[in-house]
Amino acid sequence: MLVCLLLCGCEAGIDRQAADARAFRFVVMGDNRPWWKGEDIITQNEHFLGNIERANATNADFVVNVGDLIHGYTDDEELINKQWDAYDKACKLFKMPYISLVGNHDVWDEQSRDIWQKRYGPEYFSWDHKGCHFIALSSEIVGEINTIASEQLEWLKQDLAKAGNAERIFVFLHKPLWADGSQWNDEVHPLLAKYGVDTVFAGHWHQYMLFPTKDGVRYVITGGAGAETGPHELAGDFFHLLEVGVKGSTSSFSVVTAEGRLPADCVTWDKVKALDESLIVRPLERLPEEGELEIEVIVTNPTNRRIRAVATIEAGKSNWYDNRSEVILEPRESRAFAVKAEVGQNVFPLPKSNLELVDGEKNLFGWEDFLKQAFIKVVPEVAAEDVLGDVPNPGFEDGSTYGWSTWAGSLSASKAAAHSGDYSGLMTERIESWQGPVRDLIDVIKDGNAYKMSAWVKLDNADSAYVKMTMQHADGSGTHYSVIGETTAYNDKWVQLSGTFTPSITGYLEAMSLYIEGPAADVNFYVDDLEIKWSPLGQ
Numbered sequence: 001m002l003v004c005l006l007l008c009g010c011e012a013g014i015d016r017q018a019a020d021a022r023a024f025r026f027v028v029m030g031d032n033r034p035w036w037k038g039e040d041i042i043t044q045n046e047h048f049l050g051n052i053e054r055a056n057a058t059n060a061d062f063v064v065n066v067g068d069l070i071h072g073y074t075d076d077e078e079l080i081n082k083q084w085d086a087y088d089k090a091c092k093l094f095k096m097p098y099i100s101l102v103g104n105h106d107v108w109d110e111q112s113r114d115i116w117q118k119r120y121g122p123e124y125f126s127w128d129h130k131g132c133h134f135i136a137l138s139s140e141i142v143g144e145i146n147t148i149a150s151e152q153l154e155w156l157k158q159d160l161a162k163a164g165n166a167e168r169i170f171v172f173l174h175k176p177l178w179a180d181g182s183q184w185n186d187e188v189h190p191l192l193a194k195y196g197v198d199t200v201f202a203g204h205w206h207q208y209m210l211f212p213t214k215d216g217v218r219y220v221i222t223g224g225a226g227a228e229t230g231p232h233e234l235a236g237d238f239f240h241l242l243e244v245g246v247k248g249s250t251s252s253f254s255v256v257t258a259e260g261r262l263p264a265d266c267v268t269w270d271k272v273k274a275l276d277e278s279l280i281v282r283p284l285e286r287l288p289e290e291g292e293l294e295i296e297v298i299v300t301n302p303t304n305r306r307i308r309a310v311a312t313i314e315a316g317k318s319n320w321y322d323n324r325s326e327v328i329l330e331p332r333e334s335r336a337f338a339v340k341a342e343v344g345q346n347v348f349p350l351p352k353s354n355l356e357l358v359d360g361e362k363n364l365f366g367w368e369d370f371l372k373q374a375f376i377k378v379v380p381e382v383a384a385e386d387v388l389g390d391v392p393n394p395g396f397e398d399g400s401t402y403g404w405s406t407w408a409g410s411l412s413a414s415k416a417a418a419h420s421g422d423y424s425g426l427m428t429e430r431i432e433s434w435q436g437p438v439r440d441l442i443d444v445i446k447d448g449n450a451y452k453m454s455a456w457v458k459l460d461n462a463d464s465a466y467v468k469m470t471m472q473h474a475d476g477s478g479t480h481y482s483v484i485g486e487t488t489a490y491n492d493k494w495v496q497l498s499g500t501f502t503p504s505i506t507g508y509l510e511a512m513s514l515y516i517e518g519p520a521a522d523v524n525f526y527v528d529d530l531e532i533k534w535s536p537l538g539q
C-alpha cells in the first residue's frame, strides 16, 4: 500500500537526526484541486505547484494533503483517471513522502470510491512516525457522508486505544466536521479528548483558520493549496501550507505563503468573528421613500496601515440605483461613514450591497448584504403583510380542491383529517414518488423577493415516510427544482414542512409550481394549511 511504502522509506531519516531523534517536521495542506468548472479541469494549477516547492524547501519528513485533490464529479471513468494521472504527475515533484486523504471531489459515489481504492487503497488509515501517531479519517464515506460512523468509528476507537504509547497524536480529515456540530462533537471529539489528541487538521473551506482549542484538542483548517479562495486576506483567504514542528511532547506550527511565514494565530475564529461584528449599521426608523438616502455605518480599521472602506450598491433587478461610496481610515481608526444610496418607487427587493476594507489592491475583509441590517427595525411590519390573498383555499376549507392541482393521481377535499378547520387535501392513486398536490404560483412569486413557505402533512396508510416541499420553476435557463423543506411525516400526527425561497429568474418565466412529494407511490397523505409569506430580508 502506498502509505506504508512511503513511510517505511522515511523512517531511515532517524539516523540523520541522531542528535535529537524525536524532533521532526511535517507539512499539511488541503484543497489543491483545479478550479471549479475552470478552463482546465485536469491539470494541477500553479498555486499547487508553488506549494509543492515551498513544501520541499521545508525539508519536512512528510507531507499530508487533507483532500479535494482533483476536480471530480463526473461519471466519465476515463476523465476521472486522467485527472488522477495529472495529480500523480504533480505529486512526483514532492521530495518527501506524500500522503493523500479523501475529499468530496475525490470520492462522491460508488464508482469514484472504487477508483480511489484501486489507485490509493483504504479511505481511512493510520501510521506511526518517530514516536507519534497519525490518523487519516474520511468525511466522505458513501452512505455516511459528513460523519465518522459505524465501521470507521469502531476502527478509530480501536486505533486510538492501540496508540497508547504515542508521544503525540495528530488527526486529519477533509471536512471540518467540528464546525458543523452534531455527530463529530457528540461522538468523535470526546474520544479525541480522552486520548489527548494534539491537533485535528481539515480543509474543505478554502482558507486558513485556527479554532479555539477544545478540551486540549487544537482544531485547524488548512484549505489553501490551490483551489479558488475567497477575496479576504484577514479572513484567511490565501494560498498556504502549514509547517508543523514536533519536539518531545510539544508541537507548534506556522503558516507558509508565497510571501513568507505567518504565526499560527494570524487568522483565528475569534478574530474573524470580532471583525465581522465590528461593522455597525444604523437601523432606519422608517421605510425610505423614493429618492436619495444615506445609510450610516461605523467602520473600524483593524490594521496599522491606512486603508479604505468601499461600499457598493448593485441594483440588479431591484428598483435601486448603482452606487459607490468610499472613505479613508487611518490606522486603527473607527469612524462613522454615510453610504449614499438611491431608490426608485419600490424599496423591495433590496439590491445587493457590499462593504469592503481595501489595502491598495488587496481586499482585507468584507460584509455582504450590509444594507439588510439597516432595515431590521422597519421590516417586521411589512413582513406581516402576507401574500395569501393571492393563494385562495390554502387549507381546503372551500370543501373542494379549488386552486390546487396534481401532476397525476387524485386529490380530494377530505373530512377524515384536518390540521385546522374541517378539511384537508387527501392525495391518493399516485404512481410515482414525486406526485402530490401542486400550487401554481406564477402570479404570486416575484423575482428577487424572498418568501417563507410552509404546509402541514400527515400520512394516511403508512407509519412514516420522507416528504419534501419542492418548487419547480421553468424560465429562459431551463427547468429548476428547489427543495424548500424536507422532513419525516407520520400517520399519528401532523408535521410541518417549511423553508424560504428566493427566485432568480432568467428571461421569460414559464412555470412556478410548488408541490409536496416524496413518499413511495402507494402511500396516501393529507396536506393542509399552506402558508406563503413575503420575507423581504430572507429571514
Ligand SMILES: [Ca+2]
Binding pocket: 395, 396, 397, 418, 419, 420, 421, 422, 423, 424, 528, 529
Ligand atoms: Ca383545513
